[in-house]
Amino acid sequence: MKERKPLRSEMGWSTTDSITVRGYNLPKDLLGKIDLGGMAFLEMTGRMPNPREAEVFNALLVTLVEHGMTPQAIAARLISICSPEAMQAAVAAGLCGVGSVFAGGSEQIARVLQGALDGKDANADLTAMAAEIVEDHARRKAPVPGIGHPLHKPIDPRTPVLFGIAEKNGFRGRYVALLELIAAAAEKRFNRTLPINATGAIGALLSELGFPWRVCRGVAIIGRAIGLVGHVAEEMRNPIAYEIYERAEQEVATNATAKP
Amino acid sequence: MKERKPLRSEMGWSTTDSITVRGYNLPKDLLGKIDLGGMAFLEMTGRMPNPREAEVFNALLVTLVEHGMTPQAIAARLISICSPEAMQAAVAAGLCGVGSVFAGGSEQIARVLQGALDGKDANADLTAMAAEIVEDHARRKAPVPGIGHPLHKPIDPRTPVLFGIAEKNGFRGRYVALLELIAAAAEKRFNRTLPINATGAIGALLSELGFPWRVCRGVAIIGRAIGLVGHVAEEMRNPIAYEIYERAEQEVATNATAKP
Amino acid sequence: MKERKPLRSEMGWSTTDSITVRGYNLPKDLLGKIDLGGMAFLEMTGRMPNPREAEVFNALLVTLVEHGMTPQAIAARLISICSPEAMQAAVAAGLCGVGSVFAGGSEQIARVLQGALDGKDANADLTAMAAEIVEDHARRKAPVPGIGHPLHKPIDPRTPVLFGIAEKNGFRGRYVALLELIAAAAEKRFNRTLPINATGAIGALLSELGFPWRVCRGVAIIGRAIGLVGHVAEEMRNPIAYEIYERAEQEVATNATAKP
């Protein structure tokens, strides 16, 4: 039989009188001493954020919480009227939609930025990099992630605020600079207004904070989980999912039976 | 055809140049001005917490994030090795387990406490209430929620810290008092050590903060979603799920084929 | 340390040259020799159905597959446009809604019927049982499960067909008889048309087939999983979820901003 590997994890464990989370004594070192955003940072990175990191990271997370009546929010509400006894199933259903289309952008642009910059020294020519990135996407007919928005034009109002918070805290660095150059190069290349959207700003700032691109989707998942709980709680107070469902069902039935 | 009901929601909406969340301008009023715990409070209650509420609510949420290698965490890790391209599906899978057994306690004790106290005036006899609640559970052979812990004895180390944070902020009120009387009555009735556990403390404090019991599970869901993201991120760095799976599969095969 | 319990399962295991499923050699004994409904029966009961059982069980399952534009189907479609790379997440999201409201009825009526009949001899007075069951629900102001339908009146067209298939195969027994008496008693008691609906018929027939009420929801889950795959596949060919989402989002935004 194959030799077995020991199971190790740094997340947390308990003894009779202590609870350890990421190396900290939960009741003594964390409760009352760290806020939820800081706790999320600790869970994902293994260390406490300093106040500057905490401010930037909390701002990113707050941006991600609520986006109104998204497909994920509607799905969570629909499931909550089917399984009102299982709120977790409704939130899980909505969370299943934090995929490539509505939430994957941060991950994608973080991947592009980290792929371009990591291992490059301070003299790297960011303008050339940006041009090359835009050209590469154009060649593959792939949209450049993190720029452009169907509604927020000419700018996404979240982006300058996020970059301002980052600047104040010393996190407006090379990743942000490269993304700005990419947006400028793309606007010229495609002759369209392509502002850095919130998703792009978040991908750049997570890169500044040192998050590997592979875990960036986790940050979106955290934010959206909170928003989805909010939607399900509102659905319990003020239901609309039944109405959405009935309209769709009736219209489908009407259109189907009306066929010649 | 049935008259249709208009769809209304207070969660959020956008125009070309503005994003409104729960009545606030997201970039101007929220980003950099509210932390993630406060944002969760806003999503669930529709108003900003004051600093005292924010401190208590953040402490509750931080308590809920990480509980080590729970069934939900193992499930999320197992799914993440099956669908590494869909981190959200792994977190959703784990979240499906925030149900009655491991996370429903806060909701249950909040229901008991709110059911007993809401609508009662300041002269209500809490000691009599507590005795009646314990007796009612004993009669139905139902465990009293929020007290006792398989591991943390004689006390759950989180409880005094949470109650201390609540007291400092003016939230150690009647719900906490009733829960303490319930624990004392249950210890006498069942002749066992039955400390208030963290889940019980959280149910009492959410009641102090004005959360209806029906949405208390949502607070657990938020905390656990963050913890599950942490576990999946660790699984990506330091995988153990494959080992857990292979051991179980081999043992089942060995036991099955060894049958006479 | 606590003594560990060996892990045992009868579901399946493999060796280099064999695959055993529920005690059968999968390639030799099952492939080409059992249809999917029979396989579901084997998975849930541990034995092959005889042809009569297979016919009844397949009919029940076929009934459960497709119910048109249900909340679960809409939710699955919405998630599929968010995570097109993860079809399983879309189906899982819809499946999260196979809960108490839209699919729990079979389980509930099976519980009532099995609770009343199991352990009773052949001389039991079913009419008295039915009256008592209806009275008990009336007293608790709980709806009697398995009867009545918002749309299908005066009868649910699936019920007589299912009962006919059961009769032909020798499975129209006491559970069906008791349910018919319950429906008759309820119509008299509440003075309304309360036909046995498909969910009720399925709960009675699963009882006839020997399924414990606790696993009846599993049969609904199997049926709906197939239906949800169908909806997601149609969504890929002929998308409508984006339209449902955009209408809801726009209406919410319009109603919100129109407030005085």
Added chain:
Amino acid sequence: MKERKPLRSEMGWSTTDSITVRGYNLPKDLLGKIDLGGMAFLEMTGRMPNPREAEVFNALLVTLVEHGMTPQAIAARLISICSPEAMQAAVAAGLCGVGSVFAGGSEQIARVLQGALDGKDANADLTAMAAEIVEDHARRKAPVPGIGHPLHKPIDPRTPVLFGIAEKNGFRGRYVALLELIAAAAEKRFNRTLPINATGAIGALLSELGFPWRVCRGVAIIGRAIGLVGHVAEEMRNPIAYEIYERAEQEVATNATAKP
């Protein structure tokens, strides 16, 4: 405001006295006349299978149902002990793992086969195609999907049985031939035993049946949903998930606290 698109679906709808599924009258045309595998075919393709198609399709589906103690099965069992009141959430959790690693192979090989053959005439040189496909994968250092198995060597015992059923029914055509040539070319190229595995056989046979590769994962989802219901039902009768969880939790705690 943007013009709205009408919502259309061919899946199903109801009137007071009729239920239409995929154009068929459910009670009259389907119940008792189609088995569950046929119903799945109808849901996914919009037409009834002929008996030959039904036999092949049922065999594929039956192959997919049960794979023993997979990560998905363990995850579903773990969630079922957390949320025993929500069986659907447990199955949904397991289903979230029908992703690229354990179940995506059919889709991947179907994509390769359909990409190579669709639009090609009967004189196409399959041997050259196979060589090119293997070379292309070797160049990209990507594994060729559908061939090789960690356990089943030198052959996967399901493959010849599935191909035999296909041959008997007239579905052993060009897709199967190309896959066999690919396996042979890969064995030569990599100098290893690389039998066509069940996943590969299923991908080829779904291609023979006319399923577009994009929906092949749906077939795996259907099969696995049934298997997961079986596992959760066994977990209710004979629980092992608690044991799996406790072992992992204790080992992690022991290894963590034993660190120097």
